[in-house]
Amino acid sequence: MNIHPDLLNELLIPISYGSTAVIETGKWGFQKPYTNFMTAPCQEACPAGINIPEFLYLTSEGREEEAFFSVLRENPLPGVCGRACFHPCEANCNRSQYDESVSIQALERYVSDRASIEIDQIQPIPCGESAKSIAVVGGGPSGLSCAYFLSILGHRVTLFEAKKELGGVLRWGIPEYRLPKSVLKREIRRILSLPIELKTGVAIGKDVPIEDLDRFDAIYLSPGAGLKVSLKIEGEAMKRVWKGGEFLERINSKEKIRLGKETLVIGGGNTAMDVARSALRLGSKVTIAYRRTRNEMPAIKDEIDEAEEEGMRFEFLVQPVKIRQGQKRRLAVTFQRMKLGGSDEGGRPRAIPIKGKFLTLETDDVITAVGEQVDLSWIPKGFVRGGLIGLNPSPKVFAGGDAVDQPRTIATAIASGKRAAMSMDISLRGDSEEAILSRIQVGNKGSLSMASYLSVREGETSAEPKGVATYQQMNPLYFAPSQRVKIRKRSRAKTLKNFSEVNMGLRADEARFSASRCFSCGTCNYCYNCYFFCPEGVVSLDPFSRTRTVDFSHCKGCGTCAKACPRAVVEMRITL
């Protein structure tokens, strides 16, 4: 008799040759895990809507080029924003409730500085028949952003700039030590690698009447705030009393400026900071006079801290009332002493004069930096309301940047250019704006996602996630407490000698560590927790095609993967 050897073995000890995979243990459970992405609060807070968790994940994996493109998809000026943005992302970072927020801004700068020059060529997406010709007026951050996105969307863009060079406030306002011109140049060169027709030195309304733009299918107006606001006090017109914007423009034009031994800067915003720190670099001793206190200063906090480290002096709760000739050809500025009172409409405490209390300071130079206005004299009267332009004052005219009702920051300027580019594209294609915008909105603070817009335009059904991930939804057990990397700065002795950049940026190891600190709130970053901890071994992940799949026929629905997801991406749903 011929007996199979396996059967012979089985006469001694039973042997299982089959697999338990034929048993559908998935029928034991009544809930299954689903992937449910949420918007991270940093991304919601970013006016440009950069996909921060994504670019930090890619950076932490050392995939720097992909990280750079992820940023570039939403923001044409990452090198600028990585240095000069007011970084609301970091203020809203969930990790700040655990230990310290993630160094998002420094990382944006890092990926942009690291990206090789060769990838500075970006390609537009051809849109064939629907390509229109569009005029963008104003070459500041908002106009550059609008031209960039319109061009990517396949339109023919003509960019008008009144000055000889592009950049607006980035070129003429922000000093070299905070934003090197070489960085700006590179970003502009990258934007101009797109087919954008450039017309510099052409002031619309002066060299060319605005009616001439009627030949375009749509027009974007983004005049910057270039008009200097005066203090309206006695002695303002005296020699050695400078206007902040003018002062910065002369410095950024490499003009030689001589300041006396002491300089007094009036104001508390970013211009005041830029002016004051520039004056320090010209060898003067500088005092900043501001009518409220340090807490109310509108300037970026880091800027104030850095100014103080550089030896800036402050005089708070004072408002200038008169400038006159002092002793030995010096100036004497008389200030009214102030106190803080109830809050104003903006929620800031009001500065109230204290009767009869004055202060006089002697100084060599005075620089005033109390705000700027937009020159709207050339804009058709119908478009202007309350000193500002509406977002879409006529069917083919759109506006953004400093000239519309929004905070005057680089990031919001970029965001308004981006929003306008999408609005124009939608209206030129004849789509419904509301239906599309609601699907590409990042969180609830008004930022829009270009990545989502492109896929929606392609007819895909995807949309930005609706919920915003809160700190309470995170599981901090999986995060080891750690500190932010302290960014290296040039030594004080060296910084004040010239205008070279103060912050040195992150090194490669520091960047990877900093990026790995990201909680990646609401976005899978392939930490493998769900994969490791699944007792059934039914979860599989693919970080390259960015998928996570679960074998439901063997998932018992224990919920371990949902609970073990530190970033609340997995959600259990009842299935019957």
Added chain:
Amino acid sequence: MVFQEQQPNFLRTGHAACAGCGLAAGMKLVFQAMGHKTIAVIVPSCEGSIGGVYPNTAYGVPTFHSAFEIAAPTAAGIANALKIQGKDEIQVVAFAGDGGTYDIGLAALSGVTKNNDDIIYVCLDNEAYMNTGIQVSSATPSYAWTGTTPEGNPRRKKNIMEIMAAHYNPYSATATIGFPRDLQQKIVKAKSIRGTKFIHLLVPCPTGWRTPSDLAPELSILAVETNVFPLYEVEDGRRYTLNHEPRSLPVQEYLLKQGRFKHLNEEQIRQVQMDVDEEWERLKQRAGRFASRK
């Protein structure tokens, strides 16, 4: 070493473990680090009963189902047979529960360790006889409820790592599923050493610990972070190395998440904390004394 995350799975789907089983997750991770050139030994216990009903098996490598108390000698026998056949590349791993290790199989394990037979012995410690319905074992921690200690366990958990260290075996290590990379690295290290290697693997049991089914990894991490279950290794019974700097959270964080400890009064929690602190200090001293020789 850099360990690639996703590897072939040798604990097949369709196994019969309870939903959320820490032991199944633990075995899955061990098997992945072992690789396919492995022979496993299992004994009557959870890993015996989840492994499938004849003629199907959940184990993707050749697995021998032995008797309760003889996981170690069975593995040693297979290892020696492989050695005679010259099949050096095949490793033998023995799985036994805490009952089969701490109580019933201790003599057999001690004998194999004394002979220094070339096996990896993994004690899947879920701190009671879970498979038979939650009876106390000598691995059950103090005050824990089990079916046979309805008022709480009056005895302390046996220190199995010290018993193993007293054999001066080449390698013993604690590990737990909450630290999967640490666990897999220890298995890989054990594979590279000849002789009897012992892995004390803490595997939370939602059923027996009276917790929701999704809590196994979290409890595992908390056991480490509260110093209840420090991660360390002992080489040649003398060189101690701590593998993880814990956050030293209070023991309540670990205890109060579990139904088996919910009856504890403050005095008992204080006692647990004192015991944990004392053990931790002793361990730190040992590790400190030999730290420079790792």
